[in-house]
Amino acid sequence: MTNENRNQYDMKSFENLKNDCKKCFGFCCVALYFTTSDGFPTNKEAGKPCMYLQHDFSCVIHDSLIDKGLKGCTVYDCFGAGQKVAQITYNGQDWRKFPESASQMFEVFSIMRQLHEMLWYLSEAILKVTDSVSHDDLESLLIETEGLTCLSASHLIELGTASHRAKVNSLLQKTSELIQTKFPKDQKKSFNRKKTIAGRLDLIGVDLRKFNLVGVDLRGAFLIAADLRQSDLKGTNLIGADLRDTDIRGANLTESLFITQSQVNAAKGDASTMLPIRLDYPKAWIK
Template identity: 60%
Template structure:
C-alpha cells in the first residue's frame, strides 16, 4: 500500500518542546567545545534546564554562543516519547524510569530520523515499485515508534537502518543522475571511500555541485554562496558555519533542519519545503 500520510509525519517531525520533558537537555552528552553550556555527562540535566522542563536562557542561546543548543533537532522524538511512549508521565514524577526513558529517547530519535529520510525518498522516488517498497518500510518504522519501552530497548536498529540505507542510496542515485544529466561535474568521478570528502574552508562558488554525492562530506566553513545544490545528496554532511547565502538547496536531498541550523545563510537562500529558515540568519 502506498504511504499517504506524509503531511501527518511532517508535522510529527517538527520539534515541540512544550510537549517534551527536556529529554535532549538530559539524555545527551554535552561538550562546551561544541557549543553547549558546559561539559555534561549523559543522563545529567543541563545547568539551564528548569523544573518545568524549559530552558532558562532559551531566548539568548545565540547571544551566549550556544550553537550546539540551537542546532540540535530531535525530529520530534522528544514529544513522541513524552506523550505517547510514556503517556505524559515525566522522569521527575517517576525517577525510577528516568534512565530507561533517556535510552528510549535516543532510540526514538534514530527512528524518527529514518522516517524523515524515508519520507523524502518517497517523495523523490518516481518508480512505482520503489515507492511501494519505501511506503512499506515507512509503515514498519512508524509501527516501531509505537512499541513499549521494553520492546524499543531490544530493537536491532542496525539491521533496520541497513534496510533504510539501501532504499536511500538507490533513490539518491536516481535523483543525482537526473540532476547531473550530460553536464560535466568536477566531483562526479570521485570514487567512494571510507573517508569523508574534505572541503573544510573551501571556496566552492565556481564548482558545479548539481547532483554531487556529498554524503558525510566535511563542508565546515566552506563558501557555497550562490551555489546551485540541486540534486546534491547532503545526508550527514557537516555544514557548520558553511556560507549558504543565496545558495539554491530547494531540490537538494536528505538535508535536515539540524544541518541548516549550523550553517550561515540569508533571505536569498532557497530551502526545501520541509525546512525552516533559522531566525538568526542575515536578512
Template identity: 55%
Template sequence: MISKYNNNTDKQLSENHIDSISFHNTNLKKLRIDCQKCFGLCCIALYFSASEGFPTDKEAGKPCINLQHDFRCSVHKNLRNTGLKGCTAYDCFGAGQKVSQITFNGKNWRQVPELARQMFESFLIMRQLHEMLWYLSEALNLHSSRELSNNISSMILETEHLTALNPNSLQELDLTAHRTKVNSLLLQTSDMIRSKYHSNQNNPSKQLKPLAKGINFFGADLRKTNLIGASLRGAYLIAANFKGCDLSGADLIGADLRDADLSGANLTNCIFLTQAQINTAKGDSKTKLPSSLIRPAYWLK
C-alpha cells in the same frame, strides 16, 4: 530482537502502500519538535561536548543547568549568545514528545525517578527511528519508481510500528539492522534522483569544474564547482564556501555544514537536507531552501 510481523501485519503493509504516499505532507508535523509536550529529554539525556557548540561538557543523564522545573529552558531566546549553538542545531525529529506523551503516557522523570534511565534510553532510540522516518518521508516525496516507492512505503509503516513499542521492546531493537535496511532504500533513491539531474545536464558549464573525490571539503571554495546531482553524503563541509552555488539534486545526507556559507545558494531541490544542518550553517535572504525547512532567524536579512 523483535519477531517478524505476522501475516495480518504484512497484509496491512501491502494494503496501505497508497495511503502512505501522503505521509510526507500529512504526518510531517509529527516529526517536528514540540518542546511544550516534552519533558526536556534532550536537555538531560544527551552528552554535551564543548567541541560541538556548547560552553562546557555535560554528562548524559545530568540536567543542563538551564533546564527549569517546568522542563523549559531559561535561556532559550538567547542560546547563540550564551555559547549554546549546539542547542540551536539539535533536532529530535519529534522523538521528545513521542516518548514523553505516548511511550511513557505523560509520566515524567521527575515525578517517577525510577523511570528516568529507561526514559532517557528510549528517547535516544526513538530519536533515531524518527530520523529514519523523516528521511524515508523525504525519499517517498521524491517520486522515484513505483517499486522503490512501494518499498519505501512499507519501510515507513514498519518503522512507525517500531515507534509504538513499549520501552522494554524498544530497548531490544536491533537498530543497526533496521538502519541498514533504511539506508539501502535511501541510497537507491539518491542514485535514481541524482542520475536524473546528471542526464539533464546536456551542456554543463565549462566554467564549473567537477567535484573532487573524497569527503573532506573543510573550508573549501566550491563556488566554481559543479554541484548539481553531486553526492555529498557524510562530507565534511565545515566553513566551506557555497555562495551562489546550485545544489539541485545534490545528496546532503549526514553532511557537516557547520559554518558553511550558503549565501545566495540554491538548495531548493537538494535531497536529504535537514533543519539541523541548516541551523548550523550561514546564509542570507537569497538562500533558497526546500519548502519543508525554515530559514534560521539569525541569518542575515
C-alpha cells in the same frame, strides 16, 4: 503530483518529525552528554539535567541561545522523538516524577531519535521518487518504521536498530541514485575532488562556487566553512554532510537530497538562501 499537492504532502508528512519542546520533558537537556567545546552552555554527563533546565522543562536562556553563541543547543534536532517518547511511549509521565524510570526513558529517547531520523529520510524519498516500485518499497519501510516507534519502552530497548538502519540506508542509497539521474551533470565543470578524512570527502574551507554540484553525491562530506554561496544544489545528496559554518547564502537547496533542520541550523545562511518548504529558516539568519 502537482506542485501544490506536493507542498501539502511535504508539510503534512513532516509535521510529526519536528521538535515540539512544549510536549516534551527536556530529554535533550538531560539525556545527552555535552561539552562547552561543542557549543553547549556547560560540560555535563549524560543523564544529568543541564543547569538551565527549569522545573517545567523549559530553558532559562532559551531566548538568548543565539546571542550567547550556544550552537550546540541551537543546532540540535530530535526529529520529534522527544514529544513522542514523552506523550506516547510514556503517556505523559515525566522523569522527575518517576525517577526510577529516568535512565530507561533516556535510552528509549536515543532509540526513538534514530527511528525518527529514518522516518524523516524515508518521507523525503517518497516525496521525490516518481516510479511506483520505489514508492511502494519506501512506503512499506516507512510503515514498518512507524510501527517500531509505537513499541513499548522495553520492546524498543530490546530492538537494536542496526539491522533496520542498514535496510533503510540501502533503500535510501538506491533511491538517491535514481533521483540523481534526473539531474544531468555538466561535464566541463564537474566536481571530482577525492581527498578524504576517514572515508568522508574533505571539503573543509573549500571555495566550491566554481563547481557544478547539481546531482553530485556529497554524502557525509566535511563541508565545514566551505563556500557554497549562490550554488545550485539541485539533486545534491547531502545526507550526513557536516555543514557547520558552511556559507550557503543565496544557495538553492530546494531540491537537495536529505538535508535536515540540524544541518541548516549549523550553516551560515540568510533570507536569500532557498530552502525546501519543510525546513524552517533559523532565527539567526533573519535577525
